[in-house]
Amino acid sequence: MKELYHALIREIVIFAKRSIEIAKESTNREVKSWRPLLKTDEMEDFCCPGCGINHETRDFARAVILHTLAHAEVDNRYFEMLKENNSITPDVFDEFSKSNQEVVESKRNDEVDQPTEEPDF
Numbered sequence: 001m002k003e004l005y006h007a008l009i010r011e012i013v014i015f016a017k018r019s020i021e022i023a024k025e026s027t028n029r030e031v032k033s034w035r036p037l038l039k040t041d042e043m044e045d046f047c048c049p050g051c052g053i054n055h056e057t058r059d060f061a062r063a064v065i066l067h068t069l070a071h072a073e074v075d076n077r078y079f080e081m082l083k084e085n086n087s088i089t090p091d092v093f094d095e096f097s098k099s100n101q102e103v104v105e106s107k108r109n110d111e112v113d114q115p116t117e118e119p120d121f
Contacts, residue, residue, distance in 0.1 A: 019061070020057060020060065034060075035060065036057040036059070074100065
């Protein structure tokens, strides 16, 4: 279990780092409005003088991780795991499966209608 835990932490950090890089490199106006402020040649360092951490970057990474976790909690694979461990009633599982399929189909239709250049964080 310890190895699995450390592997997961490694992947989460890689994901957070890549999310920051994607946001930093984005030319999308909306992404620019919510990405963290990072040190550049033109700007002063954004690290807190008290603790030495860039709070915007830390909070952005945390938000990306929590957003991803929220999506995992409604993923079919998560509910399958609950079902396999007898941790969800058949009625609730069936209800979730039906409503989740409707959401997935709706999102697919939206993506076809409105493609975006930036990843959906």
